[in-house]
Amino acid sequence: MNKMFSWVAAAVLFLLVAAPQAAEAQKFGYVDSEFIMGKMPAYAQAQQELNTLSGNWQKDIEAQKKDLDKLYRNYQAEEVVLTEPMKKKRQDEILKKEQDIKAYSNKIFGFEGQLFKKRQELTKPVQDQVFEAIEKVAKKKQLAIVFDKSGDLTMLYTNPVHDYTEFVLEELGLASEERNQPAQKGAVRTVTTPQAPGGEAATEEEPAPARTKQPTRTTPRPATRKN
Template sequence: MKLNKMIITLALVTMLAIPAFAQKFAYVQSQRILAEFQEFVDVQNKLNEIRNGYDAQYQKMLKEYNDMLQEIDSQSLLLSPEKKQEKMRQAQEKATEIERFKYEKLGPEGEFYKKSQELTQPIIDKINKLIAKIGEEEGYDFIFDASSGALVHALPKYDITDQVIEQLNKGAASTTTGKGK
């Protein structure tokens, strides 16, 4: 009988102790944070303008190249072999110039990529610092990113995305209003 009481008591103590060691989890939706954080939206708009400028330059260069080829084709019977060869060389130089432009401006290590990193990385760092701060203040052991695809299921009550967006935009608003002082 005493043994049963001791086992039951031990089981109750163990069951009560389990919640004390439970870990606290939360998650965020990073894609939604980026879409709703005005500072990031502004940077994306600026990057789109830069990209559109590069695309316009690229399209202009392609048109010039195609016009050169069309001119060569339409005048091929009228041109001397030397003149035709010269125009073909110029067209080849234009093609090389177009490829160089595309690589230098839009390539994986081009100006656009570097500008994108330069403008977005500080914002990503700010978001990560805020998420870490909320994690510490709220006592979360883990905060997952639902947008990464690693989170298969979670209850909405553990979603702190709204809290992150609210604090980011509140911080951005106070920074904007503080500039005029």
């Protein structure tokens, strides 16, 4: 899956360098195949089965190594009483055991070994399903080229407006509640209101409070004495 679109990526890079106008006329997008496959239950089940098989094979190798270690320790303990032919026979047994373990390990975990073949067997149906969904989205959205963000091509910057990962997940019936958006939503930032010199919070263009007319205080006149 990682190399699914590598040849397409090389072609696009050539267009961007050699024919900028032609490249601009093409509508393109990108997806994250690893993210998509990580959302698929079938892929998770395949990975779990692979982990179980790998663990069992590793246990077999560890058991063989213990047998080898036992042969070697027995040889060391009895070496002084063994004749030269017996020593040679024991040494050959140890050497053959080492070679058998190495061959078995390569058969299981080596290049194109049983684990590699089993991984292809279990994940290929999932990869094919993802590829078919990508192809459907590309046709619906009229995309001439689709990049794989998790592939070999290093994408230094990606504009979310060209991200069609959610559309592929929707095609697979795995879409999240938040649909594909032109841009990523940033975190909500709370800006603290600056303090005014008097200690009160200042507000931007806040109208001055209306002045309340103070009631007029009437001073009582002193009583006039009658003569």
